[in-house]
Amino acid sequence: MTALVIAEHDNVSLKGSTLxxxxxxxxxxxxxxxxxxxxxxxxxxxxxxxxxxxxxxxxAEGVQFADGLAENIAAQALxxxxxxxxxxxPATAYGKNILPRVAAxxxxxxxSEITKVVSPDTFERPFYAGNAIATVQSSDAVKVITVxxxxxxxxxxxxxxxxxxxxxxxxxxxxxxxSRQIATSARPELAAAKVxxxxxxxxxxxxxxxxxxxxxxxxxxxxxxxRAAVDAGFVPNDWQVGQTxxxxxxxxxxxxxxxxxxxxxAGMKDSKTIVAINKDAEAPIFSVADYGIVGDLFEIVPQxxxxxx
Amino acid sequence: xxxxxxxxxxxxxxxxxxxxxxxxxAVEFFKGNEMKVLVPVxxxxxxxxxxxxxxxxxxxxxxNVKMSMNPFDEIAVxxxxxLKEAGKATEIIAVSCGVTQSQETLRTAMAIGAxxxxxxxxxxxxxxxxxxxxxxxxxxxxxxxLIILGKQAIDDDANQTGQxxxxxxxxxxxxxxxxxxxxxxxxxxxxxxxGGLEVVSLTLPAIVTTDLRLNEPRYVTxxxxxxxxxxxxxxxxxxxxxxxxxxxxxxxxxxxxxxxAAGIIVPDVATLVDKxxxxxxxx
Numbered sequence: 001m002t003a004l005v006i007a008e009h010d011n012v013s014l015k016g017s018t019l020x021x022x023x024x025x026x027x028x029x030x031x032x033x034x035x036x037x038x039x040x041x042x043x044x045x046x047x048x049x050x051x052x053x054x055x056x057x058x059x060a061e062g063v064q065f066a067d068g069l070a071e072n073i074a075a076q077a078l079x080x081x082x083x084x085x086x087x088x089x090p091a092t093a094y095g096k097n098i099l100p101r102v103a104a105x106x107x108x109x110x111x112s113e114i115t116k117v118v119s120p121d122t123f124e125r126p127f128y129a130g131n132a133i134a135t136v137q138s139s140d141a142v143k144v145i146t147v148x149x150x151x152x153x154x155x156x157x158x159x160x161x162x163x164x165x166x167x168x169x170x171x172x173x174x175x176x177x178x179s180r181q182i183a184t185s186a187r188p189e190l191a192a193a194k195v196x197x198x199x200x201x202x203x204x205x206x207x208x209x210x211x212x213x214x215x216x217x218x219x220x221x222x223x224x225x226x227r228a229a230v231d232a233g234f235v236p237n238d239w240q241v242g243q244t245x246x247x248x249x250x251x252x253x254x255x256x257x258x259x260x261x262x263x264x265x266a267g268m269k270d271s272k273t274i275v276a277i278n279k280d281a282e283a284p285i286f287s288v289a290d291y292g293i294v295g296d297l298f299e300i301v302p303q304x305x306x307x308x309x
Numbered sequence: 310x311x312x313x314x315x316x317x318x319x320x321x322x323x324x325x326x327x328x329x330x331x332x333x334x335a336v337e338f339f340k341g342n343e344m345k346v347l348v349p350v351x352x353x354x355x356x357x358x359x360x361x362x363x364x365x366x367x368x369x370x371x372x373n374v375k376m377s378m379n380p381f382d383e384i385a386v387x388x389x390x391x392l393k394e395a396g397k398a399t400e401i402i403a404v405s406c407g408v409t410q411s412q413e414t415l416r417t418a419m420a421i422g423a424x425x426x427x428x429x430x431x432x433x434x435x436x437x438x439x440x441x442x443x444x445x446x447x448x449x450x451x452x453x454x455l456i457i458l459g460k461q462a463i464d465d466d467a468n469q470t471g472q473x474x475x476x477x478x479x480x481x482x483x484x485x486x487x488x489x490x491x492x493x494x495x496x497x498x499x500x501x502x503x504g505g506l507e508v509v510s511l512t513l514p515a516i517v518t519t520d521l522r523l524n525e526p527r528y529v530t531x532x533x534x535x536x537x538x539x540x541x542x543x544x545x546x547x548x549x550x551x552x553x554x555x556x557x558x559x560x561x562x563x564x565x566x567x568x569x570a571a572g573i574i575v576p577d578v579a580t581l582v583d584k585x586x587x588x589x590x591x592x
Contacts, residue, residue, distance in 0.1 A: 067507075071482070092503050093484075096484075097485075098472075100472035101472050101475065105476050105477075108438070109558045112465075112466065112468055126466070127464065131565075132360060135560070135561045136559065136561065138558055139557070174480070174512045175481035175483075176509065177508075178510050180508070181505045219592065230522070237501045238504055238505050244520075246503070252585070262356070272589075273591045281574075288569055291572060291584055292572060293575055304581070304582070307578050307581075
């Protein structure tokens with residue numbers, strides 16, 4: 001049994017999501033190989049080779065992989081798939097986009113967003129917005145799996161894997177990358193942050209959202225939001241926490257002006273400690289909060305910043 | 310008078326000389342540019358329902374629970390209808406795979422604006438791979454230029470079908486679309502990704518899966534609901550399409566997620582900070 005992890009990377013470094021996926025892959029039972037399909041991705045390949053538990057890094061080089069196009073990355077994984085019992089990718093926008101193509105071409109099922117490896121053929125995964133956990137068993141020859149990164153620790157450093165060049169598949173020629181709009185921020189990445197300060201419709205405007213910034217600064221937190229806040233244009237789409245946005249599980253999640261719809265809870269109810277600030281005592285968010293304050297967030301948030309010193 | 314008529318007829322023939330090739334190319338444009346859009350839709354537990362796990366752990370209790378079209382699929386139908394209204398799509402075909410009651414979901418799709426519908430009827434538990442195969446069989450028959458699906462169903466949360474279908478058809482894909490622009494034989498799609506937005510360009514035929522902010526679906530009006538009752542709804546079985554829909558994954562059990570201990574309401578910020586520091590120890 002050998003597992004292949006399709007690495008998420010930016011050619012220069014490995015994304016944290018890949019490290020959680022490597023841990024899940026190791027739990028499947030055999031050796032772990034990592035595929036780096038990229039362009040001038042030597043640095044990413046070297047980073048993968050230094051991860052504990054990785055036996056081999058396979059590098060496919062080509063401009064057709066530079067921007068993570070699913071058609072090409074999936075084809076590259078398929079070119080070596082017959083060597084593997086398990087093929088895994090992080091359950092991020094990147095991994096979720098690519099992996100089902102691999103499963104379909106192999107004529108096997110995909111198991112989406114596993115939270116636990118029970119045995120090499122049995123996995124736990126949430127569904128119905130995380131209100132139910134299914135334990136599923138696959139009898140397919142290859143198990144194709146996306147991994148919920150918050151459910152597995154990041155693999156540690158300390159490996160020294162062999163790095164091997166493999167032949168690159170051709171560009172599919174049917175898709176091309178046009179442009180990207182990625183916000184850069186000094187804050188930690190939302191999906192992996194230890195503390196998250198999250199705002200909802202209660203903030204009322206893009207301008208008002210800024211009152212959360214001193215709080216996030218004090219706590220070294222990432223910032224997130226409910227769907228309502230994103231739909232209303234207060235914050236960018238990649239801030240959305242929820243069933244179909246980002247799933248986070250920080251040490252501390254502070255929900256400000258968020259009512260707590262089923263779909264939002266799905267994205268944050270695994271947080272270790274949840275704080276809710278809302279003027280509506282009946283808001284469903286209080287049902288998952290460890291500590292709740294009922295009141296005006298425009299008064300409470302500045303008070304909190306002051307109290308934190 | 311005669312000279313006037315001569316002048317008029319000269320203008321007319323000049324007019325006709327200009328119009329005629331335009332008319333011909335217009336006909337050719339529409340014939341050669343017939344764009345069929347296929348929109349798969351799924352009948353799921355309504356998004357407002359918080360489902361309960363059965364006490365025998367055999368599954369989720371959905372008896373008598375409200376069912377609706379998957380919200381992402383509503384967005385897909387709406388997008389197809391907008392493409393038709395913009396003159397880019399010529400026919401919208403809604404398709405659903407599953408139990409007989411999925412007919413209701415298809416009538417809703419036609420009420421939003423799909424032209425006709427196909428139900429692939431089966432009581433077998435359908436998993437994404439099987440659905441993708443059924444949709445491929447439909448696509449092979451109907452030859453759409455564009456297939457728009459919801460990015461995930463809110464019951465299984467699988468987020469696979471669109472991508473699997475694209476692979477089976479060997480078509481390009483653009484998932485999590487927040488904007489779709491069809492231009493000739495290409496479609497430009499803005500995608501919502503983890504760090505922000507990305508734009509890709511695909512050659513048709515192609516697959517697009519919808520994200521929340523692609524559009525806001527219209528309210529279905531009563532006149533349109535009545536019209537939908539008269540639109541064609543064809544019924545086929547998986548066997549007719551030559552597809553084996555046997556599920557691959559076996560569900561051994563369904564359990565409740567870990568319960569959180571009940572929390573408390575604190576009276577003021579000072580208490581909150583004290584608790585966070587000394588009780589939860591997270592700051």
